Amino acid sequence: MYNFDVEMPGTVQDAVKALGREEAQPLSGGQTLIPTLKARLAAPSVLVSLSGIDEMKGVCMSDDGKLCIGGGTVHATVAREAASHYPALAGLAARIGDPAVRNRGTIGGSVANNDPSACYPAGVLGSGATVVTNKREISADDYFQGMFETALDEGEIVTEVKFPIPQAAHYEKMIQPASRFPLVAVFVAKFADGVRVAVTGASNNGVFRWTEAEAALSSNFAADVVAGLSVNADDMISDLHGTGEYRAHLIGVMTKRAVAAIG
Known part of the structure; x- marks a missing residue:
């Protein structure tokens, strides 16, 4: 670690003011930022804690x-x-x-x-x-x-x-045991005007909506509908935990399970 100042504002207004200091960075729960500081991947001169607001x-x-x-x-x-x-x-x-x-x-x-x-x-x-x-x-x-x-x-x-609040929803998560982050996870929410499907853990571009599945499920909300769909693996994360192709496959699996859980 290294030397830095810590501000402890009690209101949002005070926090915004503190963040106006040069090289200031907000600190919420610290579950990502503190390890980042320890690894010296970031070096703000001021941490503005939001925990007291x-x-x-x-x-x-x-x-x-x-x-x-x-x-x-x-x-x-x-x-x-x-x-x-x-x-x-x-x-x-x-x-x-x-x-x-x-x-x-x-x-x-x-x-x-x-x-x-x-x-x-x-x-x-x-x-x-x-x-x-x-x-x-x-x-x-x-x-x-x-x-x-x-x-x-x-x-x-x-x-x-x-x-x-949707009519029904379910979050299906394949946990990566070491980090507890999802290797791939899917949140399916059914609203009166349609279905939303959001995917995390899979794409190099971060969280995204699987619009093809949304359209299919909005027409027929059934797990079998997802079985005939596929996701392009080109933009999927590929690492030691799983290839892009594996993650693309898991998106379909997790979505099908989420829909089945909703019923």
Whole structure:
């Protein structure tokens, strides 16, 4: 490690001001950033901790029927408090990492980092959620822009994520045992006006919607429909855990299982 300053703001406004300092970087749960600092892959001179901002924590239902989760809410809280409102999302949160990660990592940190193998981006994109920042609201379809890339501007903070509640949904995850990240995972959400299918862990471009499966399932929501579909393996991640072809195959398998689980 190396020397750096730590700011501990108590409000979003104070956090935004602190992030205006030169080489400042936000620190949410720290599950990605701290290992990055230890490996010296990043060297900010100022860390702005968001953990003390109470207005960014909590789970509630809005008047228009959306599940609202504060950006500073840890995974364990989402798993517990969202279960009665959105079981599929709560189940996603309950299987992230291990207990230590679930009690430190936050939804805002995960969405802001947009790791290509993270769980939450699939839940956010698959749900058609809205990412709320200190400046604006961004639809999930516009928010995720590639591996570790988002629509966030410099110093912009994810303060909340708003989830519309589908008729039914399921998150199917093939866990990579060493990291607990998904080797491939699929979030399927069935709405009155159609089906959304979001895939994480597979593509070099990060989380994405499998539009071919969405169209087929919107016409006929049955697991057998997915069996006849395939994903191009050219842009899939290929590493020691699995080839691009294997990941492309798993997308179909995970989607079929998710649809079957919904019934």
